[in-house]
Amino acid sequence: MVRRQLGQLEAEILAALAAADGHLSPAQIRSRLDGEPAYTTVNTVLFRLYDKRLVTRERQGRHFTYRLAVDESRLVADRMHDHLRYASDPSGVLSRFVQTLSSEEERVLRSILGDDAPGA
Template sequence: MSRRALGQLEAEVLAALAGLGGDAGTAELMARLEGEPAYTTVGTILYRLYRKGIVTRVRDGRQYRYRLAVDESALVADRMRDQLRHASDPGSVLSRFVRTLTPEEERKLREILGGAE
């Protein structure tokens, strides 16, 4: 099994939590992740996200249930902006990014930019 970068697993856990649309326990989130990460790994990621203030948690018996404390789209957009800020040629990065979009993503981007046909 190949290992993910820690930031990637964090992003996957956040996306899974957002996809559930409410609160979830560690086992529920594990079931939505590819590659069968260990329960303790997902628990550690959730604890780190809690410490960063990205998720909240409430005790439910012997476990915690987690909920997003921030807007997922703002969080991802901030990450994208941060990556662009560190690029030596942001235009090239944006160009490459746009070429990887699906037709639906491209349509949505055009709509956002005001260029809907």
């Protein structure tokens, strides 16, 4: 069994919903996660995400199906910003993050920042 922090499981569930074309049941979400956490755990996290208004739900018979209610890129960017805000050395965190980017990710970041020149 894979043990993960609750925040990590929330992020994995949100990513599974972001990749879906429509609503997913807790069982469908569970099958898309590494290690397949307990159904009750996935359901509990989904209820919490619903309370936070990060997902919407729709009744399908006796059960609910879920869909992402927010823009995934905004959600991830907000989490990254929160981590930077609480870091004792935000510049060091940013530096370490940039050092781990792939060539393609670096190219995209340079493009966003308006610096398309390689090595600049």
